[in-house]
Amino acid sequence: MxxxxxxxxxxxxxxxxxxxxxxxxxxxxxxxxxxxxxxxxxxxxxxxxxxxxxxxxxxxxxxxxxxxxxxxxxxxKAKDVLVSKRKESFYENFIKPLKVEASNLSIRPNELVEMVMREEQGNED
The missing domain is CATH 1.10.10.10 (Winged helix-like DNA-binding domain superfamily/Winged helix DNA-binding domain)
Structure with a gap:
């Protein structure tokens, strides 16, 4: 607690x-x-x-x-239910707004993926 x-x-x-x-x-x-x-x-x-x-x-x-x-x-089944619920919440609260903002900035889907991957690769150091 x-x-x-x-x-x-x-x-x-x-x-x-x-x-x-x-x-x-x-x-x-x-x-x-x-x-x-x-x-x-x-x-x-x-x-x-x-x-x-x-x-x-x-x-x-x-x-x-x-x-x-x-x-x-x-x-x-508690963990599976919770993870599924949180993934859906993550999608609704983060991914959808991210896609809207990317569209507003004329960022194509493949560019968005590249940005995410660039961040991922930067954290491996």
Whole structure:
């Protein structure tokens, strides 16, 4: 868990995103138990209902599942679902605007690819 929460975004979303990040970077693996709403509440000194809202969204999205009396756990398909969702978000938020700006600047698709590849090659040093 991160030590601080950001004031620019709802707390429940930050908790949800922390769990998503932990699953994507393999800090939390399939079948592993995630911190409980009470653990989040105690750590961040927040209302347990706030933490529950973020966790429950992940249950709805089938990223987590509940084992009654035991806790919440990461589903087997969680990482694949999250990576797919983030790729689509990346496309919508970065690639589409990039293509629009490239078009505005009369940059042809092959030139755009060359620019990306040039950056890639520059980072290999």
């Amino acid at each position: 991160k030590n601080k929460l950001n004031e620019n975004k709802p707390i429940y979303l930050q908790i949800k995103e922390q769990l998503e990040d932990s699953i994507i970077n393999d800090s939390l693996k399939p079948g592993e138990r995630v911190p409980s709403t009470n653990e989040f509440a105690a750590f961040y000194q927040i209302n347990p209902a706030t933490a529950a809202k973020g966790i429950n969204e992940l249950v709805t999205e089938e990223i987590l599942y509940k084992r009654r009396g035991v806790g919440m756990f990461v589903t087997d």
